Amino acid sequence: MPEAFLTLLLFQFLGVVAQRALALPIPGPVIGMFLLAGMLLWRKARQKNAPDGEVAADAPAASPALSALARSLIACLGLLFVPAGVGLVTELPVLGVNAVPIVASLFGSTVLGLLVTAFVMHRATHDASAPERVSDADGQVL
Amino acid sequence: MADRFFAFIHNVYAQAIPSPDTETLFWLCATIVAFVVGMRIQIRLKRAPWANPVLFAIVVVSTALFITKTPYDVYFRSVRIIHFLLGPATVALAIPLADSIRQVTRSLPAMVLALLAGSVTSVVSGVLLVVAFGGSHEVALSMAPKAVTTPIAIAITQQIGGTPALTAAFAILGGIIAAMIGETTLRRLGIHDWRAHGLAAGIAGSGIAAAQVAQRDPVGAAFAALGIGLNGLVTAIIVPLLLYILPG
Numbered sequence: 211m212p213e214a215f216l217t218l219l220l221f222q223f224l225g226v227v228a229q230r231a232l233a234l235p236i237p238g239p240v241i242g243m244f245l246l247a248g249m250l251l252w253r254k255a256r257q258k259n260a261p262d263g264e265v266a267a268d269a270p271a272a273s274p275a276l277s278a279l280a281r282s283l284i285a286c287l288g289l290l291f292v293p294a295g296v297g298l299v300t301e302l303p304v305l306g307v308n309a310v311p312i313v314a315s316l317f318g319s320t321v322l323g324l325l326v327t328a329f330v331m332h333r334a335t336h337d338a339s340a341p342e343r344v345s346d347a348d349g350q351v352l
Numbered sequence: 353m354a355d356r357f358f359a360f361i362h363n364v365y366a367q368a369i370p371s372p373d374t375e376t377l378f379w380l381c382a383t384i385v386a387f388v389v390g391m392r393i394q395i396r397l398k399r400a401p402w403a404n405p406v407l408f409a410i411v412v413v414s415t416a417l418f419i420t421k422t423p424y425d426v427y428f429r430s431v432r433i434i435h436f437l438l439g440p441a442t443v444a445l446a447i448p449l450a451d452s453i454r455q456v457t458r459s460l461p462a463m464v465l466a467l468l469a470g471s472v473t474s475v476v477s478g479v480l481l482v483v484a485f486g487g488s489h490e491v492a493l494s495m496a497p498k499a500v501t502t503p504i505a506i507a508i509t510q511q512i513g514g515t516p517a518l519t520a521a522f523a524i525l526g527g528i529i530a531a532m533i534g535e536t537t538l539r540r541l542g543i544h545d546w547r548a549h550g551l552a553a554g555i556a557g558s559g560i561a562a563a564q565v566a567q568r569d570p571v572g573a574a575f576a577a578l579g580i581g582l583n584g585l586v587t588a589i590i591v592p593l594l595l596y597i598l599p600g
């Protein structure tokens with residue numbers, strides 16, 4: 211468990227440093243995410259090529275501890291947005307002045323963005339492979 | 353009557369919280385309790401996406417801040433650790449991403465197409481709708497990058513002359529809207545593919561909508577993670593370009 215948490219912090223740190231050093235327009239944690247994914251895939255590919263080790267193609271790329279930690283963090287991802295979200299209260303006077311255009315635009319453009327993205331994705335992947343059905347099991351999958 | 357009740361609660365709070373440490377504990381507990389209750393309610397309502405626990409917790413905590421007359425700065429300082437965990441949690445999205453890499457590479461062309469279409473739609477419709485409904489220039493500019501993850505949105509808005517605080521508010525509100533109505537709307541239109549759901553949530557609703565999808569399916573989590581990362585990059589490039597083309 212400590213190693214797993216260290217892995218996440220280390221890659222966040224790497225991401226932040228890379229972002230500063232290269233002046234990238236992406237936040238450090240997102241860069242860290244891509245770096246960690248790359249590292250996990252690289253390690254998995256190396257294991258597969260080793261003479262003695264045969265790894266199943268769909269075996270998890272991360273160690274069990276790291277997978278478990280990632281699963282618990284992602285399960286409460288919503289909670290982590292609450293502190294920033296409460297900050298909305300400080301903006302209420304400004305939001306109130308332009309309420310109508312703000313509400314219309316937020317609803318309209320969010321729905322349009324969702325629809326266009328999902329529709330193009332759906333259309334373009336339709337024949338490529340069988341789509342995974344959205345499961346109706348009401349337990350959490352992840 | 354209500355005033356006297358609030359004053360009573362405020363007095364109790366002021367006397368029960370003697371030190372910054374207890375204050376931290378109190379607000380940490382209050383935030384988590386509000387979120388857990390919100391989650392329970394959502395489960396009770398058959399996991400209805402509109403019963404969003406993030407929104408519930410924000411409303412409950414804001415009310416509590418109002419009653420106890422606690423400034424937002426003090427609250428934020430107390431729950432900083434929760435906010436800090438956003439970083440490691442974002443990095444943790446690498447694990448579902450690495451596990452679903454085969455599906456990602458297989459649908460790469462479709463993803464690029466959907467990403468460009470979604471980003472442009474989101475930016476253009478956001479700006480045009482504000483203008484159409486008579487909103488100010490400042491609001492229109494601040495609306496442009498609202499669909500990307502907050503740190504990127506703030507950087508873009510500073511570059512084009514919007515207001516960072518407004519953009520941050522729009523990013524959070526947009527994410528809540530996407531989380532509340534996204535899944536239901538897409539399902540009703542016959543889109544049942546987690547790849548499309550995840551990507552759309554990541555692109556149109558950034559973090560909060562992605563959190564909703566990521567909890568439900570690992571493939572959805574992987575595509576939501578990609579959506580957030582790639583949309584940040586694309587929007588950073590297209591917003592200045594589009595504003596140059598769009599009149600006004």
